[in-house]
Amino acid sequence: MDTEKLLSDPVFQLNLLIWMAREQPSVGYRVKPIFHELGFKIAYIEQPFRFPPDMFNALKRSSLNVSLKPEPDVIMIRSRDGKGLYFEAKAQSFSPASNESRQARGHLAACGPAFVEVY
Amino acid sequence: MNNHHRFPPAPADRIEVYRQFNGLSAEAAEGCARPKVPLVKSFLLEHVGRNGGGRCKPPARIFQHLGADVREIDSQFLELRFETEDPRTKQKSWETTGYLEQYDERFFAYYTTEKSEVARRRVSRWVQEQDLDNAWFSSALLQGLWERDVSRSGDERFGKLIFRHESIFEMPEDSAAPEPDATFEAPADDEEAEEEDEEWEDQEAPPEERREFERRKARFEMGDRIGRIQRALSELQRTYPPLNALYALRIPSQTGRGGHDIYQTGQLTNRSGSFEDHRNMLRYLYRIYSSILNHTEECAWTARDRSPALRASPGGAPLIIKFKEPLSLATFDRMIQLAFQRRNRFKLWGQPIRLGPGKVHVYGADRHLWQPINLELTTTGMVAMLPQNTCGNTFHRLVTTVQHYISPDIEAWIGDKPFGEVVRHRDENSELSNGH
Numbered sequence: 001m002d003t004e005k006l007l008s009d010p011v012f013q014l015n016l017l018i019w020m021a022r023e024q025p026s027v028g029y030r031v032k033p034i035f036h037e038l039g040f041k042i043a044y045i046e047q048p049f050r051f052p053p054d055m056f057n058a059l060k061r062s063s064l065n066v067s068l069k070p071e072p073d074v075i076m077i078r079s080r081d082g083k084g085l086y087f088e089a090k091a092q093s094f095s096p097a098s099n100e101s102r103q104a105r106g107h108l109a110a111c112g113p114a115f116v117e118v119y
Numbered sequence: 120m121n122n123h124h125r126f127p128p129a130p131a132d133r134i135e136v137y138r139q140f141n142g143l144s145a146e147a148a149e150g151c152a153r154p155k156v157p158l159v160k161s162f163l164l165e166h167v168g169r170n171g172g173g174r175c176k177p178p179a180r181i182f183q184h185l186g187a188d189v190r191e192i193d194s195q196f197l198e199l200r201f202e203t204e205d206p207r208t209k210q211k212s213w214e215t216t217g218y219l220e221q222y223d224e225r226f227f228a229y230y231t232t233e234k235s236e237v238a239r240r241r242v243s244r245w246v247q248e249q250d251l252d253n254a255w256f257s258s259a260l261l262q263g264l265w266e267r268d269v270s271r272s273g274d275e276r277f278g279k280l281i282f283r284h285e286s287i288f289e290m291p292e293d294s295a296a297p298e299p300d301a302t303f304e305a306p307a308d309d310e311e312a313e314e315e316d317e318e319w320e321d322q323e324a325p326p327e328e329r330r331e332f333e334r335r336k337a338r339f340e341m342g343d344r345i346g347r348i349q350r351a352l353s354e355l356q357r358t359y360p361p362l363n364a365l366y367a368l369r370i371p372s373q374t375g376r377g378g379h380d381i382y383q384t385g386q387l388t389n390r391s392g393s394f395e396d397h398r399n400m401l402r403y404l405y406r407i408y409s410s411i412l413n414h415t416e417e418c419a420w421t422a423r424d425r426s427p428a429l430r431a432s433p434g435g436a437p438l439i440i441k442f443k444e445p446l447s448l449a450t451f452d453r454m455i456q457l458a459f460q461r462r463n464r465f466k467l468w469g470q471p472i473r474l475g476p477g478k479v480h481v482y483g484a485d486r487h488l489w490q491p492i493n494l495e496l497t498t499t500g501m502v503a504m505l506p507q508n509t510c511g512n513t514f515h516r517l518v519t520t521v522q523h524y525i526s527p528d529i530e531a532w533i534g535d536k537p538f539g540e541v542v543r544h545r546d547e548n549s550e551l552s553n554g555h
Contacts, residue, residue, distance in 0.1 A: 043134045047141075048374070050395045053268070053403045056373050069374055079132035079193055117402065118395050119134070 010073070013089035017074050018042065040076040040085060043119070047075065049110045052117045059109060067106030077119060084119055086111050125157055125232040126215040133196040136218055136230070140394035143232060148377050148392035157232040159394055161401050162242045163254040163385040163408065164227045165512050175224045181250045188213055195221045199229075201241075216241065226254070226405050230398075235388070242386075249489065254385030254408050255515035258365040258522050259531075260542040261381065264407075267543075269370055274346025276371045279380070282339045283366035284527040288446075288454035337361035337527070345371075360444055360528035372396055383519055407545055414544040415511035418533045436534030438514050441500040442526035448477055451498045454525065455479050465520050467492065485513060514538075 006012050019031035021042050048071045051059065059066055076085040088107050094100035127139040140159045147156040166175060179189045179197060188200040197219045204211050217231030217238070231238045245251050269278050339362060341348055356362045371378040372391035379400045380388040387404065389397035419436045446454070455471050459481065469483020469492075477498040485492045485505075492513075493504040501521065505513060518531050518538060531538035 041132070041134070044138075048393075050374050050393055050399055052399045053373060077132070077134055079134070082193070118399060119137075 008091045010089040010091050014045075014073050017087055017089070018045075021074075021076055035076055035085070039078045039080060040083075041079070042074060043077040043084070044072075044075045046071055046073060049075075049106075049114075050118060051110070051114055055109070055114050055117075064105065065102050066109060067103045070103055070106030070110050072107060072110070075119075082116075082119075084115055086115060126217075130192060130198070133192055133218075133220075136192070136196075137394055137398075140230065140232070140397075144389055144394050144397065145392045148375075148390065157234070159230065159232055159389040159397060160235060160238060161231075161387045161389075161397065162229045162238070163387070163401060163405055164229060164242070164246070165252045165254055165412075165510075166225055166227060166250060167252050167510050167512065176250060178219055178221050178227055182219065184250070185245055185248065192218070197221075222402065222405050223409075226409060227251075228398075228401055228405070239384075239386070242384075252510075252512050252516070254405075255512060255519045256381060256383050256385060256404075256408070257515050257519040257538075257542060258363060258383075259518070259539050260408075260411065260515075261365040261368045261383070263539075263543045264370065264381070265365070265368055269368065270345060270349045272345065272371050272373070274344060274349070276345050277342065277369075278345040278348055278371065279340065279342040279367075279369035279378075280348065280352075280365060281367040282337065282341075282362050282364050282527075283523065284337045284361040284364040285524055286450075287524050288450050288457060337364070360526075362527075363529075364522050364527035366523070370400065383523070410545050411542050412511040412515075415514050415533060415541055416508075418536045418541055419505070419509075419511070419514065420507060438503040438505065438517060439500065439532045440503075440518065440521055441530045442498075443528040443530065444526060446498045446526070448498065451477055451496075455496065459483065465517070467494075469494070471496075485509075515542075 016031060017035075020033055021035040021040060022033055023036050024031075024033045048069050051068065056068060059068055070088075072086050073089045074085075074087040076087075078084070086107070088103075090100065094104070125143075127135045130136050130139075143156055144159055147158055166178070166181065179191065182189050182197070182199055186201060190198040190200070192198055198215055199217055199219055200213045201216050202211055203214045203216070216233055217229050220228045220230070222228060229242065233241070242253070246253050265278075265280065272278075341352075352362075367380060367382045369378045369380050369390070372393075374396060375392050377390040377392060379397060380390060381404065382388075387397065387401050391397060419438075455473075458465055459467060459469050459471060467481075467483055467485060469481040471479045471481050473479055479494075479496045481492075481494040481496065483492055483494065484490065490506055490509055492506075495502045503517060514533060518529070522529055533541055
């Protein structure tokens, strides 16, 4: 498999994220465990994000083309300060009219105040 | 079910608790598991410290005082362990009973998977102490949630409402004399008949209540498509007063199957497949309730400053409750005889002074906050004068209890403001999207 193809494979990207969050030996690792070193732990893999009720209603009322149940690939949380990381892996870019953009809007709405509220 | 399945062993962070509760919620929502999967339930608790005239205490201190072994998971999330006794072996051990999250200095949420009956009894013991009180979701508040949140969630979805009214003081019209068993004491909250998790059914009444002669005890459950309930509800409420005593309500989950059962004493039982969905709903209710309490206090204490008549009084605006169906004299007398005994559902203490038939003054105390409370009670209603700065929760407790045990169909005001208007208030800070 050529590198270009491998890098754009969502499963490879997910795998990479998982290794980046796992504890590894201090030398000789293949993937630097940057998230682990920063204190993040994997909270969920492919868990649907539940919007708080008032935000859910606001999005529904807006009649925007936005997913109300986005499913991020990985969520990481750092419990010491409650910070979180929200990941969605994509193989390629997409247009604003595509189905992916609907999901992307859902993901963007899920970050920020909604994320803080839910976790 | 083993306690280790109900709670994660020594969770390192709150996400481990969320994940465990998520798994249980998903299994319970599937509905096929045997043995039965415990439902996650939460209780919204109010810390009465500052508003009760005292100082706010950290939750760890409050629960240590209540006998808990408290372990901090993070700065706002605690694991609570209590000494429990195995019902079969009678052996005592320290077990996790649930987790406490501090929402702000006034409100805490207690999450547990203990059996509903056990959890309620536990919480009921806690709120007997001075530091904590239930959040009181009065019928008016539940009706507001029905109108604003449930009835708009889709006519074809299923909804559920429970109405409950127990006329514990009711006397037959022809029997003015107290029956021989006049030492009747209303059972404390922890002996109250409760709903089972699965069916929302009452347990059999305790024997002391069965000895009593028949009184009105209405328990009515409506489970149907939301549209059908909506079309029938107002007409039913007009013709049968106990249907105004809304006791519990199911809010359908917005993101999946199932929903959230809300009870008057601040309990929320999760019937959705997700713990986050459940917690989101509890936090949504917390914001609404917190906003309503602030508004209640504003109405009560600023009404005093606005009104020259009230300015001279030591209290704030009165709480006025009018019974739409007047009590008979016999019922009224029985209420006065029993409502101020040592243990009573109103958590009031005082010496009634009879001013005439069907009219009584009580200069008493709220046993929960140990603050003075002056009451005028008649067969058609009640006026309560609470001291300045009394916690708004007291108003909601009184209204909820009156509607549950004295008169199901009432009109209430705080000063000149209708109670229904007060509980429908949601200020801009109660909306998450406004950055609160």
